[in-house]
Structures are given as structure tokens and as C-alpha cells.
Amino acid sequence: METVKVDGRVERGEQTRRQILRRAAEIASVEGLEGLSIGRLATELEVSKSGVFAHFGSKEELQLATVRAAAAIFATQVVEPALVVPVGRERLELLLNGWLAYSENRTFPGGCFFYAVQAEFDARPGRVRDAIAGYGREWNEYVRDTAAVVPGVDDPDQLAFELIAFLEMANAQSVLHDDPHAYDRARKAVRARLAQAGTASAAASTTRR
Template identity: 45%
Template sequence: MSPRKSAAEARRTRERIVEHGVAIASVEGLEGLTIGRLATGLGMSKAGVLGHFGTKQALQLATLETGAAAFRRLVWEPARDAEPGLPRLRAICEAWITYMESARDTFPGGCLFTTASVEFDARDGAVREAVARLFGLWRRRLALEARAAVAAGDLPDDTDPEQIAYELVGLYMALNQEIQLFGAPDAGDRTRRALDRLLGPCPSD
């Protein structure tokens, strides 16, 4: 086997492990990721799984990064080309609702980050720091778009962009709970009504 082919196969195996890890973690949390569980689910040896990550923590961190990439693809990418400010912020919010409503396609147990934030908010360590960093990056993106909306005159001059970001995260934490815990079919529409109160009607309305 050529070194190039060997490296490509190792990369594909690592991706399979992490994808399976994302599916497990969204349902059972990142602590539900064990080398033995993954090895059994993938038909691999424990040594084979361990060889790609070394530690459970490394596996958890890789799972978070893969989940973050999926979130960016499904929430940020569809909105990226919208006009900066309120149009893009509302486009982000709509893509976010779609992501939450169809999250089971990527995360069988719902939003991985909502699960991880509850699981690790009272713990110390690298995984908690990674969760906080990813949430922090997203909140800064939301605040940036809110700030652009103020500059464009789409939101009142006295709007606090950080408060907008804070409330948006709270809305979507609630949306995830409504979908996952209560199975509420109207959760997306309730979130849209809450967005109208927070941000005003969509620019196209």
C-alpha cells in the first residue's frame, strides 16, 4: 500500500469515527463517547479507535469541531451572501430554525452544542473551554450582524448588539427544548414570532 493511500484511508477512518461520535454525543452527551462504544458500533478494535485519537478527551474535542463545521455549513453558509445587517441576521435566524427543525438528519438527538453546553457548563477542563469558545464565537457573529443593522438604520440607535445576541441564543436554546423534549410542531413558528418582537419584521415583509 502506498503511503498516500494509507494516509487517505486513515483520514477516512478517522472521519467515520468522528461522524459516529457526533451521532452518539447528540443523544447521550460527549461523556457517552467511549472507545469501546465506538469500536463496537464501527466494527473496529479498541486499539484501532484509540490509535486515531489517543484519549477520550481528544475524541470529544474532535467531535465538537466536526459538529461546529456542520453548524457553519447549515446555518452560516446559507445566510453568508445576504446583505450585512438585519437582512443577514434574519437570514441566519431562519437558517437556524431550519437547522433545529431538521437537526436529526445530522444530530439524531438534536443540536449537539445545546446538549454539550448543559452537560459541561458546571465542569472544568478543555472540553468545557471548547464549548464556551464555540458559543462565544457564534455570539460575537450575532452581535456583529446586530451592530451592522444598527449602523444601517434597521434597528434603533440605542439597540445593544450584545443583548440581541444574548436573547437570540436564549430563543434557540428554547427552540431546541421545544422540539426535542416536547415535540412541539409549532416551535418554529413561535420562534419566528419571538424574532419579530425582538428584531422587527423581516426586511422583505
């Protein structure tokens, strides 16, 4: 049933396509998806401009493919490592720490790819914005669902909102101010917030009027 790829031409094409998208995601994390230009991409990769263009057919398709490629890297770097432990508090912590490491290690040179492009496209319509918003929603829901099964969590939506806020704030402060302590602040905030959630049910049951 599996169609094995043996065509060397297609193989080569897919490889250059991967290289293009790799570089495109790196550039976009620094300069944005609009700052990303086909000509520049071609120059840096030492291929022809029309060669780059032919892979996507339009700039918008290049941007969409770049977003998808970045999402795949994000999943590999952040989501998948947390799957090694069962659902629960430990997985949530692994997920949050994984995100901070993904940002701190500069998986993308400009920090979190999605932080950069979200702010760039959040206020204009179009397919690129929709794609970015879709991944953003997925991430929100995944954090919320992961938090929902942690004992003592009573409002996972609210908790996810606050936790993600800490992560993005750390990324923003670190990149803009070259402040490595921002990640410490985020870790501290996450720890305190989860401790608070852990005692919430007990506190609520004792203090409820």
C-alpha cells in the same frame, strides 16, 4: 506550494477518522460526550476498539475532536448559507432561520449538538469545556456583530442574547416534548423582537424625556 496527498494509507486513515467523528457527534448529541464510549463507537462502526483509540490517544482528545467536527458542520449548515446575502437585516434573518432549520431538520439526531454538550460541560473545568465555551462565545459574538449593523438596532448584545434564547428554547422544547410548534413560537418571537428593534430608534427619539 500545495502538498498534494497521494498516500493511500493516510487517505484511508483520514476517511475512517471522519467516519468516527461523524458518528461520535451524532451519539454525543443524544447521549452526551461522556455517554460517548470508545468501545461502543467501535462496535457500531464495526472497527476495533484499539483502532478507534489510536486515532486520538485519549478519550479527551476524542471529545475535543468531536466538538471541532461538530463546529465545522455547524458552520457549513448555519453560518455559511447566510453569507450569500450582504450584511444587514436579511443576513441576520437568514442566520436565525438557518439555525432553526439546522435544529428542526435534526442535522444531529439529538437536536443542536452544542445545546446538548454545553449543558453537560458548563459546570466542570477542563479543556472540553473551554473548547465548547469558546465556540459558544464565537457564536454569540457573530450573532451580535451581524445584528449590530442592522438599522434600528441600538443594543446588539442585548438583542443577540434574546434572539439566541429563542432559538435554544425552541430546540429544547422540540426535543424534550416532541413539539414541532416550538419552532413556530421561536420564529414569531424573533419576528416580533426584530420589528421592535426596527422601531426602537424612532420610538426612542420621540419618547426620550
